[in-house]
Amino acid sequence: MADITIWGRLNSSNVQKAIWALEELGLDYASIPLAGSFGGNRTPEYLAMNPNGLVPTLRDGDLVLWESHAIVRYLAAAYGMGTLCPEPLAERAIVDQWTDWTATTLQQGWLQVFWLLVRTPPEEQDPVAIDRAVARANEAYAIMDRQLARTPFMAGDRLTYADIVSGASMYRWMTMDVERTPLPHLEAWYARLLDRPAYRKAVCVSYEELRGRLAF
Numbered sequence: 001m002a003d004i005t006i007w008g009r010l011n012s013s014n015v016q017k018a019i020w021a022l023e024e025l026g027l028d029y030a031s032i033p034l035a036g037s038f039g040g041n042r043t044p045e046y047l048a049m050n051p052n053g054l055v056p057t058l059r060d061g062d063l064v065l066w067e068s069h070a071i072v073r074y075l076a077a078a079y080g081m082g083t084l085c086p087e088p089l090a091e092r093a094i095v096d097q098w099t100d101w102t103a104t105t106l107q108q109g110w111l112q113v114f115w116l117l118v119r120t121p122p123e124e125q126d127p128v129a130i131d132r133a134v135a136r137a138n139e140a141y142a143i144m145d146r147q148l149a150r151t152p153f154m155a156g157d158r159l160t161y162a163d164i165v166s167g168a169s170m171y172r173w174m175t176m177d178v179e180r181t182p183l184p185h186l187e188a189w190y191a192r193l194l195d196r197p198a199y200r201k202a203v204c205v206s207y208e209e210l211r212g213r214l215a216f
């Protein structure tokens with residue numbers, strides 16, 4: 001039995017990546033709600049594990065790890081070699097390519113929209129900045145759509161950690177009140193993700209508590 005603990009509020013998109021990976025892998029884990037309205041992320045004990053005071057943090061035995069993509073990569077390599085993590089290096093390099101692209105490019109789009117439109121109270125919202133962020137997000141999702149025209153998942157025929165880090169954005173992107181470019185391959189992939197119980201449990205989580213809240 002795995003001795004795994006994950007710290008973080010379940011309505012954090014970064015925590016959701018870790019929870020989705022844990023659920024896909026069928027691992028036993030303890031989930032400790034932390035940060036946001038729960039607080040607890042600036043205590044000396046927590047900062048000793050994660051100096052950023054952010055979530056998620058994972059502990060697996062003696063290993064303590066932060067950064068959601070590092071966590072998902074680790075879980076996939078440790079418990080999902082040959083499934084979430086392809087063994088051949090060239091295949092894994094493509095998974096890493098999309099994983100890093102999600103951090104550097106995709107998240108500059110949709111996450112910006114989320115902060116400008118959902119986290120920012122309506123009276124403080126900047127419609128020009130929102131439009132710019134939506135355009136940037138649509139451009140990033142169009143790049144994914146072109147990839148998904150070729151393969152059913154981001155890095156090939158099966159779900160990998162590249163789908164986990166990028167797909168964790170989709171529930172919010174598809175439910176926010178924005179003008180989305182119609183992207184049939186992206187939408188079909190989202191439907192495939194929605195078919196997965198692990199995705200629904202980890203990612204399809206209400207974000208209403210975050211509306212109009214810039215404080216955390």
Ligand SMILES: N[C@@H](CCC(=O)N[C@@H](CS)C(=O)NCC(=O)O)C(=O)O
Pocket residue numbers: 012013014015035036037041053054055056066067068069216
């Ligand atoms: N790059 C980090 C970002 C972590 C991060 O920004 N976490 C947010 C939640 S999504 C956080 O802890 N915010 C403070 C809070 O919720 O109180 C990762 O991917 O893990």
